[in-house]
Amino acid sequence: xxxxxxxxxxxxxxxxxxxxxxxxxxxxxxxxxxxxxxxxxxxxxxxxxxxxxxxxxxxxxxxxxxxxxxxxxxxxxxxxxxxxxxxxxxxxxxxxxxxxxxxxxxxxxxxxxxxxxxxxxxxx
Amino acid sequence: xxxxxxxxxxxxxxxxxxxxxxxxxxxxxxxxxxxxxxxxxxxxxxxxxxxxxxxxxxxxxxxxxxxxxxxxxxxxxxxxxxxxxxxxxxxxxxxxxxxxxxxxxxxxxxxxxxxxxxxxxxxxxxxxxxxxxxxxxxxxxxxxxxxxxxxxxxxxxxxxxxxxxxxxxxxxxxxxxxxxxxxxxxxxxxxxxxxxxxxxxxxxxxxxxxxxxxxxxxxxxxxxxxxxxxxxxxxxxxxxxxxxxxxxxxxxxxxxxxxxxxxxxxxxxxxxxxxxxxxxxxxxxxxxxxxxxxxxxxxxxxxxxxxxxxxxxxxxxxxxxxxxxxxxxxxxxxxxxxxxxxxxxxxxxxxxxxxxxxxxxxxxxxxxxxxxx
Numbered sequence: 001x002x003x004x005x006x007x008x009x010x011x012x013x014x015x016x017x018x019x020x021x022x023x024x025x026x027x028x029x030x031x032x033x034x035x036x037x038x039x040x041x042x043x044x045x046x047x048x049x050x051x052x053x054x055x056x057x058x059x060x061x062x063x064x065x066x067x068x069x070x071x072x073x074x075x076x077x078x079x080x081x082x083x084x085x086x087x088x089x090x091x092x093x094x095x096x097x098x099x100x101x102x103x104x105x106x107x108x109x110x111x112x113x114x115x116x117x118x119x120x121x122x123x124x
Numbered sequence: 125x126x127x128x129x130x131x132x133x134x135x136x137x138x139x140x141x142x143x144x145x146x147x148x149x150x151x152x153x154x155x156x157x158x159x160x161x162x163x164x165x166x167x168x169x170x171x172x173x174x175x176x177x178x179x180x181x182x183x184x185x186x187x188x189x190x191x192x193x194x195x196x197x198x199x200x201x202x203x204x205x206x207x208x209x210x211x212x213x214x215x216x217x218x219x220x221x222x223x224x225x226x227x228x229x230x231x232x233x234x235x236x237x238x239x240x241x242x243x244x245x246x247x248x249x250x251x252x253x254x255x256x257x258x259x260x261x262x263x264x265x266x267x268x269x270x271x272x273x274x275x276x277x278x279x280x281x282x283x284x285x286x287x288x289x290x291x292x293x294x295x296x297x298x299x300x301x302x303x304x305x306x307x308x309x310x311x312x313x314x315x316x317x318x319x320x321x322x323x324x325x326x327x328x329x330x331x332x333x334x335x336x337x338x339x340x341x342x343x344x345x346x347x348x349x350x351x352x353x354x355x356x357x358x359x360x361x362x363x364x365x366x367x368x369x370x371x372x373x374x375x376x377x378x379x380x381x382x383x384x385x386x387x388x389x390x391x392x393x394x395x396x397x398x399x400x401x402x403x404x405x406x407x408x409x410x411x412x413x414x415x416x417x418x419x420x421x422x423x424x425x426x427x428x429x430x431x432x433x434x435x436x437x438x439x440x441x442x443x444x445x446x447x448x449x450x451x452x453x454x455x456x457x458x459x460x461x462x463x464x465x466x467x468x469x470x471x472x473x474x475x476x477x478x479x480x481x482x483x484x485x486x487x488x489x490x491x492x493x494x495x496x497x
Contacts, residue, residue: 032164036422036423036447038476056447058353058424059163059352061426
């Protein structure tokens with residue numbers, strides 16, 4: 001599936017019922033140098049829009065929300081050790097956590113790349 | 125990017141945009157919070173080389189007349205009268221309850237007192253000074269001047285190429301210098317904890333001067349974001365965060381700014397707004413004190429975070445906090461009850477509902493490197 005986006009500036013990439021989640025390039029750019037991430041606990045079940053983590057730059061802290069409901073199956077320990085990955089490779093090595101989807105229909109309402117680009121531009 | 129119509133611009137506004145700065149509203153001005161290299165790189169560059177800051181949003185004014193020093197002294201718990209010509213000092217405007225209206229720098233230029241106040245406070249400050257002592261001296265705002273700060277261990281190398289004599293200045297002294305054909309009033313001071321200079325320059329020449337300084341290999345433009353992280357590592361108060369009208373100089377730990385001559389038993393004791401309260405606090409203690417804090421886990425602890433003792437009782441609040449870029453650990457300052465103010469005391473900061481252990485630590489968090497000769 002192509003990558004999808006939320007209006008809270010998360011991205012989500014679903015493969016085989018497991019979604020990988022991170023923050024967008026736009027979000028990391030707005031935050032500036034990321035210095036700390038707080039990741040959810042593996043095994044936790046969280047609803048869509050629940051706070052799943054926190055990303056902090058030198059100047060600000062921002063919540064990371066669940067793009068969809070589900071169970072956390074894995075978190076990115078490399079990101080915990082090197083939070084700057086969220087800046088240098090937000091859609092790759094800087095991913096935050098993986099979720100086992102509990103309601104795949106929630107994906108239908110998320111933004112595609114074009115719609116998110118427009119949304120992010122309008123938010124500037 | 126467009127600037128909302130109600131925001132003021134400094135004389136360097138076009139230069140900031142040209143340099144790719146991210147502009148934010150600050151103290152009524154559109155100001156650069158960071159340039160493309162980012163806060164962290166800018167912070168570290170200032171600590172190792174030299175950073176150029178636009179601080180033209182700050183207020184500049186001068187007080188003229190034979191009675192200016194005595195008049196100005198009546199507004200602050202600070203020795204103004206004995207400040208020698210050619211020297212600068214830190215001062216505090218107080219309200220009648222001893223609360224801090226603003227912190228400022230003043231310089232005895234012989235013919236006048238040159239004063240620099242915070243941008244967000246300047247209108248109120250000038251009004252306050254005019255009302256209280258306008259009948260004793262001339263209070264002259266200087267909106268025609270811009271203000272640059274060149275900070276960092278290589279600031280002197282860069283600036284001395286234009287004006288070799290600045291290398292002879294020591295911390296908190298200054299004078300008039302020609303820099304790149306521009307008349308400047310320069311002081312060896314700043315607000316980063318580093319050696320450096322503040323340069324008052326006619327507004328119409330500020331852009332030219334900034335561009336000349338930026339041609340120097342040591343110098344990079346630095347935004348307000350790094351200015352904030354630098355000053356916090358240096359243990360310096362941010363007006364509006366760490367000090368305000370509700371805090372007194374004694375609570376804020378600014379006793380060093382109140383010279384002996386103005387204290388009980390001194391030759392010119394008291395006589396400033398709120399003197400009864402401030403002098404009583406010096407003698408008897410305060411209900412809360414500003415302290416430095418370091419977190420024992422790698423979690424930034426931010427402004428307004430509640431501080432608790434180990435039993436969960438609220439004992440204070442963080443007023444400034446972030447991950448210190450130079451020391452790579454979370455640092456903060458805040459207010460606690462006096463029984464928790466001793467160095468090494470453990471407290472808990474409540475971050476997102478969870479206690480983060482912190483320890484009361486001495487400031488500055490990064491040693492000051494002022495040039496004292």
